[in-house]
Amino acid sequence: MTAQAQAHDAHDGAATNGHIAMTPELNAMLWVQQEARDGRPLPTLETSMVADALFMGMRPAAELGLPLLPLGDMEHYLGVHAINVATLAMGLATFLEFDEDAVRKIGMAALLHDIGMVRIPADLAAQPGQIDAADRERVKTHPVEGARIVMAASDPSLDLAAVVAYEHHIKMDGSGYPRVLFPRTGHYVSRLVQLCDIYHALRSPRPYRDAWPRPIIYSFLNERAGFEFHPALAAALTRMAQQLDPGD
């Protein structure tokens, strides 16, 4: 299946809202984020349903597809980012032959990896690359905030989501953030989501820069493999992206 066909599939049944296709999944994810932003309990049923629906949408036929949403306007960046990172993470997990339950659980974790950003002012959350040092420090609190939101959800199935929300900015060599009190290596799925997070951020245009060309992204990931990123995962993501998300 071609990337265009997959993209079409992703928009199947969607209404357009400005520059963005409001799929039920995106709508639901934006609603989930708003609920968390308003301090209400994390809607885990809806989040899991989004993961289920995305998982189903990745395999319209026998072969795997990556129906990524176009970024559209920055207003919905957080929702689109969550959906696309989840799609990439579930794609990578499927690519690595995880079983279906594991793939869905990874999808759920990836959907919530940046949920802590709801506690950051929207203008910062939308463009974390062009902010001053003080605001950057505020943005860096989102993993802790995210872990707190997920932990407060009182849902035993969210253990991986809590860990990924917390660890997805901790690099292979222990650098990054947050600084942990108990030294430990990051969870495998945190590393997997981290790569998908970076990959999606780099392949997406921002107000202050264009999207990176795919070959540059691949080089970036693989040059840092081993000290920033998990090397086997970086290699696998590159292979998967070359096959399923080749770009222009």
Place this chain on the structure above:
Amino acid sequence: MENSSGFTVRAQPGGWNELDRVWAEFASSSGIPDPSISGRDLASRINAAAPADRQPLAIARAVYGSVQEAEQEPDTAGPALARLSEFLVHAKPSVISEALRSEQDPAVRRAFLERAARALSIPAVLRVALAAAGAFERPLSAPMRDLLVRVGRVALTEGAARRAEAEGIIRAVVAHRLEVARRPAGEDAYDTTLRAASSPRVPGRVTPEADRIIQLALETGATGELLWLAVAEMIQEGRTAELFDFVKRAPDTAASSALARRIATPAALGEALARDPVDFSAVDLMVSAMGIAAAKPLVEALVESRVRATRRGAYERLATLGPEIAPLIAGRLKDTRWFVVRNVLSLLREVGADVEPSVAERFVGHTDPRVRREAMQLLLRNSRTRDDALLRCIRDVDPSVIRAGLQHARENMTETVVPVLAKRITETDFPPEFRVMALELLGRSTSTLALDALLDYASAGTTLLGKARLAGRSAELLAALRGLARNWQNERRARALLDMAERTRDESIRMAARRPGAAE
């Protein structure tokens, strides 16, 4: 089996299809005598009826009962379930909601959703999902409805593989996720969480390790069911000590305090005290979190541990718990081992327990002097028994008991001890090391018995001419002179000895003989 809707389902013998009977009753209650009416037609009739004429209880009986009965007759239930599915698809949502809501028991409702999700057609399951979400505890959000509809469309229109997957999603949502039992949040949710957890966490490639969850919670200050499940897992694996290590290293947050309280159980403390060596910094965390609840395992360790350091540590921590532990530890006085009784008596004293004299009096004649000493110490604290206990101490043969009595007398001197003291210092079994202390005490008395005793120690008899002689220099002499100088300056015999002492070249003797406060 009867549910709270009053519907009773019993399979009837003789080949009568119970599901058909249920349907016939349902149709009849809706004014349709023909039991062969289709689901669609029956739904139309009920939809068209005025709300007041609808019979939600009858609909509930049919819906709940048919789904339940279908489990009993899986081989023959197909047509009946298809008929019911058709009815549900065509009935107004409000009709279904009203019927479902008439069942009050959440357990019955949950069981119904599970069965319905398995048994009914996908369109019917979706209708049930929408109706149940409105009728039960958990309202269905608009995004969730959209997602269900989206997945439902796939289930109804796509090829077999995708259809099966979509059906699986819908059935799972309805069966297991729709009516989530409300559970208490926070720390109190611990037991509920463990009971509610349908399967234990099995660490694997995607299930994070329990210690990772706990470390995360301590670093972020977050609590919740995930934390408590991970804690339960580590305790089950016998890793309580690691948990305490985490708490020790964590900042003082709500999470670390809650965790300390959670893991500080009598059983965990007992385990910690059974280790050799005991990690007393972890024990201190537990004791601090548990308060009086720590007493029982500490007493166990105090009584049963073979390791002296453990007993000592348990004793020290029990002593910090205050007099509330008295009822708990007093029962241990029945123990026949001397050290147990000694420790308990000592603890009762140290925590300031209000102990009945009879409790300690049982042990004043104990063969082991360490037990006697502790019993005496308790009696010495009580104004009613103090004098008696003091006399008993001074009369005792054991140095430690005598010392306890003398030390007490030094702080609470009473004239009642003077005769016994005056006698004891002359006896050969009175330990010499206590004579000075005894003479000091006698020196504070104005009793002539005390005077005689002091004179005896200050004097070395008389010369051939009958003149008093001062005893040779000794600690006892100095103590006796100090006593004479304090109270007997004007007594003739005392005065003679004091005068002699003041004329000696030995400065310490001269000082001892001087009236207290007098300048040299």
